[in-house]
Amino acid sequence: MDKVRVGVIGVGGHGRGRHLIPYTKLPNVEVVAVADVNQRRAEEVGKEFKVRYYTDYMEMIERENPDAVSIVTPTGLHAKVAKDVLSKGVHVLVDKPLGANLSEVIDVVRTAKAKGKVLMVGYWSRFSPALKFGAEAMSLGMVGEPYLAYGYLVRRRGIPGSPTFIDKQLSGGRGALLDIGCYILDNLLSLLNFPRPVTVSGATYTKFGRNPEEVKFNWGSWDPSKFELEDYAVGFIRFENGASMIIEVGWAANVSHVGEVGIYRVLGNKGGLEGRGHEAVTEMTLHSRTSNFLYDTKPVLGNVDMSLEMVRAFIDSITQGKEPPTTGYQSVIIHSIIDTIYESASKGSEVRVTIPEI
16 A cells, blocks of 8 residues: 555544654655544644544544544543444554453454454553663563562652543543553563463552542542542562562652652563653663672663654554554453452452453
8 A cells, every 4th residue: 555544533632642643744644534522623633634524433434444543532432442443444553551441452352353453552652762772681681580570650649630531431430550550561561571460469549539628739620529430559460470560550649759750670680670751661771780790771762752653663564564562462461460450459359360362
């Protein structure tokens, strides 16, 4: 094909900034249409980018017959929209997370497999140069055998008041663990090469979202009496290869740092990786020893438009017939852990992870 004809479903902040604008920078892509349930937004964005616009995404699919689409709707709608579009034989890039739960994710992955279409999950953070340095150090054996990974992604105050994030239907009925905890898991699991999880122990907490006095400190506004999601979660995961992982994730906590802070660590018998940033890792260092000295390595990292590299990878997967870097099956692993943390929190005990065959 000369150019890949692309549509974008959902053109709010992330849809416009992380998908639509980057597509316009690729010479082998033609953006043909956008869709958004907000008619005013659809019209404004359509006119701005000189493409046709719709409020019904299936009407866009039927009329425009795109080769591929990005889906950037609220999380609770990701899986339904993805299945609808894949069923029409269209390649799909779905904003993270792929679904609200493991069952939804498996349905989408199976649909993509049955239709023989590219399914990529929009973890733009995977294209971080710092994370790539960590992955290269792992592949070169500089870390050795990894035995423990740790991830922390916490905001001092950052409960998102928009219904997109806290309405049970739109959010998928889950809070901080699903919304930003998926970033921790994707970043760390990509370094560990997505080992199979065996057991999980976890806990979830709602300590801020139901307190009326907290609303003014957070993002946006909501009714605390109707807040039903967790604003903090922790998890301990054991893997089949003997490694373990600890994660902490929170929309709000009484911590010293201002804003959102991400801390990532992988410990191995030959070296250790330490990363900092937010949803994306922006700094990564390697720590090890020679025969006589301990040493620290900090790479020189260039600036990369991670969103642009994400959509480029999606288009390359289509045109070159190759597997995308962020696959549906990887999300099966991610969501098997997330689901089991919620189950463990509910039961108050460790739970075995079940991953069905795809």
